[in-house]
Amino acid sequence: MNTLPPLNNQYQRSLTDPDGFWAEQAAALPWSRTPSRICTTDADGLTRWFADGELNTCYAAVDYQVEQGRGEQDAFIYDSPVTGVVRRISYRQLRDEVAQLAGALRALGVGHGDRVIIYMPMIPETAMAMLACARLGAVHSVVFGGFAPHELAIRIDDAQPVVVLTASCGIEFDRVIPYQPLLNEALRLATHQPDHCLLFQRPQCEADLSLPRYADWASTVAQAQPAECVPVAATDPLYILYTSGTTGKPKGIVRDNGGHAVALVYSMTAIYNLQPGQVLFTASDFGWAVGHSYSVYGPLLHGCTSVILEGKPVRTPDAGTFWRIVQDYGANVLFTAPTAFRAIRKEDPNATLRRQYDLSTLQAVFVAGERCDPPTLAWLQLVTNVPVVDHWWQTESGWPMVANQLGIEALPVKPGSATRPVCGYDVQILGEDGQPLGPNEEGYVCLKLPLPPGCLPTLWRDTPRFRDAYLSRFPGYYLSGDGGYVDNDGYVFIMGRVDDVINVAGHRLSTGEMEELVSSHPAVAECAVVGIACPLRGQRPVGLIVLKDGQTITPTELEQELVTLLREKIGALAWFRNALTVKRLPKTRSGKILRKTIRQLADGEPFDIPPTIDDPAIIGEIRDALVVARVGIAFADA
CATH class of the missing domain: 3.40.50.12780 (ANL, N-terminal domain)
Known part of the structure; x- marks a missing residue:
C-alpha cells in the first residue's frame, strides 16, 4: 500500500x-x-x-x-x-x-x-x-x-x-x-x-x-x-x-x-x-x-x-521472449529500451505471440534510454493493458x-x-x-x-x-x-540531444518532433531524421525509415505520404522532401540509435566507427543512402 x-x-x-x-x-x-x-x-x-x-x-x-x-x-x-x-x-x-x-x-x-x-x-x-x-x-x-x-x-x-x-x-x-x-x-x-x-x-x-x-x-x-x-x-x-x-x-x-x-x-x-x-x-x-x-x-x-x-532480443527479437519471462517468473515490472519494443512490434505488429502468455502479474512497463515514440507507446498500452512509463x-x-x-x-x-x-x-x-x-x-x-x-x-x-x-x-x-521544454501542466518533453536541432532557412527545427511524426505512419517501424547540407537553405531534413514486416507500400508512395504529413503538421518551412527506406538503423549494443554517427555520415565527415555499435556493416548502407540524398539535394537546389 x-x-x-x-x-x-x-x-x-x-x-x-x-x-x-x-x-x-x-x-x-x-x-x-x-x-x-x-x-x-x-x-x-x-x-x-x-x-x-x-x-x-x-x-x-x-x-x-x-x-x-x-x-x-x-x-x-x-x-x-x-x-x-x-x-x-x-x-x-x-x-x-x-x-x-x-x-x-x-x-x-x-x-x-x-x-x-x-x-x-x-x-x-x-x-x-x-x-x-x-x-x-x-x-x-x-x-x-x-x-x-x-x-x-x-x-x-x-x-x-x-x-x-x-x-x-x-x-x-x-x-x-x-x-x-x-x-x-x-x-x-x-x-x-x-x-x-x-x-x-x-x-x-x-x-x-x-x-x-x-x-x-x-x-x-x-x-x-x-x-x-x-x-x-x-x-x-x-x-x-x-x-x-x-x-x-x-x-x-x-x-x-x-x-x-x-x-x-x-x-x-x-x-x-x-x-x-x-x-x-x-x-x-x-x-x-x-x-x-x-x-x-x-x-x-x-x-x-x-x-x-x-x-x-533487441537485435533479432524473439517477439515472445519478454512476455514469456513475465509469465514464467511473475514479473511485476518490465523495464527496457523503446527500441526493443519497436523491434518486437515490427515482427509481431498484431501481438499474436503476446496473447499466448499470461501477463496478470505485470503492474507496469518502463522504457528509457531514448524517447519513446507515441505509436510504440500506444501499441504497448494496448497489448499490455498496464501503465507504460517513458x-x-x-x-x-x-x-x-x-x-x-x-x-x-x-x-x-x-x-x-x-x-x-x-x-x-x-x-x-x-x-x-x-x-x-x-x-x-x-x-x-x-x-x-x-x-x-x-x-x-x-x-x-x-x-x-x-x-x-x-x-x-x-x-x-x-x-x-x-x-x-516543459508544458503548461509541468510535463517535461525531452526532444533529444541539443545538437539534434537543424536550421532550415533560418528556422530552428527539432528532428525529434519530425521523428515523432514520421513514426506515426502505420508502415514505419522506426526512423531517424537528420539534417543534410543544402546550398539554399543551410540544411534540409532527411528521414531514414525502417518498415514494419509485411508492408507492401512502395518507397515512393511512403515518401509522398510522409512529405504530406510533415507539411500538414509542421508546415512547408520544414522542407521535408526525402524519406529513404533502409533495412536497419545503426544502434549501440544497448539499443540506442546512433544519431550522432548518422549526422556524421550525413555531413560526409571522416570518423571512427563507434566501439558501441552493434553491427558495423550497417554503416555502409546508411552512408550510401545519405550520399545519394546529399547529391540529390545539391543538384536540386543548385
Whole structure:
C-alpha cells in the first residue's frame, strides 16, 4: 500500500528541505554509522551526500536481506535462451557465493579503494563480481563484454585495476565470442598491467589458463576463505562506469556508496511502485547504467527479485521472449529500451505471440534510454493493458530524473513526455543566455544544483573535466546535454540531444518532433531524421525509415505520404522532401540509435566507427543512402 505523501507535497519538500527529505530516505538503510551531515560541500566545492555516514553496499543488498528473513527468496533468476539454462539463486546462496568470491579477490591483493575491471557477459557471476568488490570496499568498473580491445585498454589504463575479472566467452545467439583473445590484445595495448586475471570458464569455449597472470575462477574461489563486509565512507566510490564517446577518452562516471544506495531504494518504491519480494525484469546489460541500477543494486537493496536475461532480443527479437519471462517468473515490472519494443512490434505488429502468455502479474512497463515514440507507446498500452512509463535519465544521474512516479501518484500519460521531475530534481529549461524559459519554449534541459543523492559527484580523477563538461556553461546548473521544454501542466518533453536541432532557412527545427511524426505512419517501424547540407537553405531534413514486416507500400508512395504529413503538421518551412527506406538503423549494443554517427555520415565527415555499435556493416548502407540524398539535394537546389 502507498504510504508516501502526495506527490506535490513530497516534491516541494525535496527541493525546499533537501536535508530533511533525504535524511528520512536514508533511514531505510542499515548504516554502520548513521550520517548526521546530509548535504555538504567538499574541498573542491562539489556536493557530497551523507559525508560522515558509513555503510557497506553489499551488506545492505545481500547480508541484511538474509537477516530480514529473505534468505530463501530468489535474489536472481537467470534465464539464458542462448544456452537453455535457467538458474535461481536465493539471497542466502548469493551471500555465500559473493563472500567466497570476495575472499578470492582479497587473496589476490584486492582491498579497500583498489579497482577491479569486470569484462564479462550477462551471467550471474558478473553480478556476483560487482557485489564482491563492494563487499571489500573495492571499486569495480564493468566494461561491456562486446567492447573491442582498444576500448578495454583505455579503461584499464584509466582505472588501473589490480585484477581483471573475465569469462572464457560471451554468447550472442548462435555465435560464441571468445573473450581471452580480446583481453590479451587489450593488455598488449595498455600501459597499466593488472596483477591477475581471474577467468570464469564456460563450457561453450575454454580459455588457456597457463598464460601469465591468469587464474581459474572455480579453483581460486574454492580455496578462498569467505570475506566479511568492509564498512566504507558513504562518499567512497562504489564503481566507475565509463561513458562511450565515438572519439576521445571516455568519461569515468563515479558513483558513491551512500547516495547511490539511498536514491535507488527510494526509487524502487516511489517510481517503480515495487515492494520487497516482488519481481523486476530489466532487460539491460550489466555494462550499462540501467544494468547497474536496476538489474543488480536497486532490486537487491529493496529486497526484490531480479531477472537476468542472457541474449539480445533487441537485435533479432524473439517477439515472445519478454512476455514469456513475465509469465514464467511473475514479473511485476518490465523495464527496457523503446527500441526493443519497436523491434518486437515490427515482427509481431498484431501481438499474436503476446496473447499466448499470461501477463496478470505485470503492474507496469518502463522504457528509457531514448524517447519513446507515441505509436510504440500506444501499441504497448494496448497489448499490455498496464501503465507504460517513458522516463528520462542518464548514466550520469544513475536513476530517473523525470518520470511518472507510480508509487506516489500515477499521473495521466502524455505521449512524448517523460511526465514530471522526480523528487530531488529541479528541472529547468534555459535559453542561450542562461535565463529560464517559459512554458512550451524549447531550450537546454538543465538541473539546478545541488543534484540529489545518487548522481555523479565528479569524474574519476578528473574534476576539471567534470566542471567543464557539466557545470561551466550555465553556472549553478548541471547541463544535461538534452534539449526540450516543459508544458503548461509541468510535463517535461525531452526532444533529444541539443545538437539534434537543424536550421532550415533560418528556422530552428527539432528532428525529434519530425521523428515523432514520421513514426506515426502505420508502415514505419522506426526512423531517424537528420539534417543534410543544402546550398539554399543551410540544411534540409532527411528521414531514414525502417518498415514494419509485411508492408507492401512502395518507397515512393511512403515518401509522398510522409512529405504530406510533415507539411500538414509542421508546415512547408520544414522542407521535408526525402524519406529513404533502409533495412536497419545503426544502434549501440544497448539499443540506442546512433544519431550522432548518422549526422556524421550525413555531413560526409571522416570518423571512427563507434566501439558501441552493434553491427558495423550497417554503416555502409546508411552512408550510401545519405550520399545519394546529399547529391540529390545539391543538384536540386543548385
